[in-house]
Amino acid sequence: MEKWQIYKKIFSVGLAAYLIALGIDLFFDKYAIPNQRHFSNVRKIDRLINDTNPAEIPIFGSSVARRGYFCDSIGPNVYNYGMAGSLFNAIYPLLQIELDKDKDSPIIMDFDHHTFLYSELIQLDLSNYIPHLENDYIKTMMVEHGKYDWSYEVPGCRYFGRYMDYSRDFLKPKFEKEEYINCGGVFYPPREKVFQRYLVKRTEMLKKKAELRDKKSTDPTLFNLSDSKRLNFLEALFNFEPDSTNVARFEGLMAGNINRQFVLVYSPQNWSKLEGLENYEEVIDFLVGLEARNPNLKILDYSLVEFPDTYYRDSGHMNILGAKAFSSMLRKDLQPYL
């Protein structure tokens, strides 16, 4: 076979592959991603970058915020930017984008004992950020976490592996009819059985943590690397271990934007979550210290509010009943800042 024939056959498949990739890329870039539902994470970041409403009061946080802050019950112009899995490392670029705006509205941030955690185990959902790589804050955050790859900026390749994530948003209304949507917040319907199942899981994880600790102290020779990794993960999950860099960054943002009022809200915690948290006092001390050091920070602590289990979807997230009840309480306490 002639050399040029070999080239022709192999490179024509390569070209076909690239054209197909480019076609899919264009469809998603121009149509599918911009038309995600308004409360999808990609659209929330897009809104944050492009929205110029000076009166908007953003709420940042993880899925706890997304599922727990019912904006209509809090007040006008409040928007929920909560995104699943977002700890401070992912919230930081969002705060930077917000603070670059010429605004003086307050900023609400949800807090729980994980918020300032830094762990290599933390996963970033890259599909949220890749469409916004032109934003320097987003790009820097991905680089810092070792998640940036040059192929994310190559048309045809940038969204590879994430088309199902974006398509998922179109499929979701078919599966999740029962969820309630409100200004960026997505709320679970009350389901007692589901809560009970998650409770069992949490109890088993706590039991596992106790077993591993016991093994570590009584029989260290049998405590292997995999035990150590798992115990570290469980300790990080259940204990309050704030990362000093994250805390310093947060304080730096507050100090640099003294005209903006920050409100850090420790939302209601289910008893089962608090039961696993061994150093709750340290959390409170930390919050008190943070408030004392930063004049434009207000801490609102609802962690010990005793909501019934029927207000929770699982031990970490409230359902629609809990979200509405909590948001009404928050409305009153936020009045001085709204």
Added chain:
Amino acid sequence: MIFNSLEFLIFFFVTILVYFSIPHRYRWMFLLAGSYYFYMCWKVEYVLLIMFSTVVDFWAGVKMSEQKTKKERRIYLLASVFVNLGVLFFFKYYNFFTHNTEVLLSQFNIFHDFREFDLLLPVGISFYTFQTLSYSIDVYRGDIKAEKHLGYFALYVTYFPQLVAGPIERAGRLLPQLRQEPNVTVDDIRYGINKILLGFFKKVVVADTLATFVDEVFGNVAGSTGMQFYLAMCLFAIQIYSDFSGYTDIAIGTARLMGVNLIENFDRPMWVHSFREFWSKWHISLTRWIRDYMYRPMLNMVPKWRRNDIWNAFVTISVFTAIGFWHGAKWTFVAFGFYHGFMMVIQRLLGKLSIFKKLNKNMWYYFLSGVWNSQLIIFGIVFFRAQDIQDVYTIFYHLVTDFRLSTGEIFLAYRFQLVVSVLVSHLLIYTLYFGDSLKFKYNWLYIFAMLFLIMFFGQDYKDNFIYFQF
């Protein structure tokens, strides 16, 4: 540099372009340089390790070829075996042995801390070690002549398509192909392209999609239910097959485009009627290596007339335990190998009973044996996937005590991942069973369909292929 990366695609097209542009006498140099570059993309320093193994085995081969008798060659064979297994032991098994020695000594109130080394396992070390060992043993036995050209020998050891996860090639097959100027035909190109596409489909669409569900369940051993574990075990069986055979398909396809025929490593192993059949279809190059260089020599240690079922069973279980241990320095892999060896022995003994001889001819029995053998293999996969023996126990405990057949339970978590996993698993089955007729009748349509599936459903799972860790 993993196959499912943009870097590899660029490397691949540049290699093809240059390979066919230069005269054949220079190609070995180009391929060797490319293979070293390919390997250095993981960790630059480890290329020295592979060079060291290459030089030692080349030297041992040349020296053996100068000796007339086996007895005279033995010392050089031993040197080669000692160096290869020594390097493998140090990087892969040293920490395992020291840790277990500490545990053992502590039972006798002797407490000693051995020094542990925090070393990154060189990618593909088990594969290229076995490949070079086979060369030395073949030269020792007189089955092949020693290679006198260091460049070609180095290329045999490092040939990039099969360097990091096989297939484990014999020198007698691969070296002549590397030396000879290839006559690449249209069929080679078509076969190579189809094989590469199938490999990418298996890896990025099937294996990586399934990985999300499987990783979630096995990553939450304490919290997952028996039903979830069972589903994850079934899907992991498909995942590991797709992952490993996908890598092999890309390797075979890439080599074929350059006119080199690599050995097929898989033959649809998930539907089998015995463990023996499974191992004749799964990781064929390893099974044959073990058969030729371990199983038969061990069996022949006892004269044929003195061999009995006990000796056969001992050899089988020992060899399969070694196969398990080859996969990794963990007790779970040892247990995995032992389980397969044990099942092999049981099935061999049962097969001798007249009732089973009769039943084997029955069509229904034959079908049912396919069902339960697949289930037994899936059962054993827990040893392969679990992090440690304690996890194996927990998983089996959940399978027995927490197996609730309710859709609510199955869909409690990871619903989307599960649905997509099941869909792509079906897609794989159709592709494997009907792919041949499709791709030969409608070649371009097949290529476009595969490209679309890969581009659209492929996952960007940056973790390496599962077998790279071995």
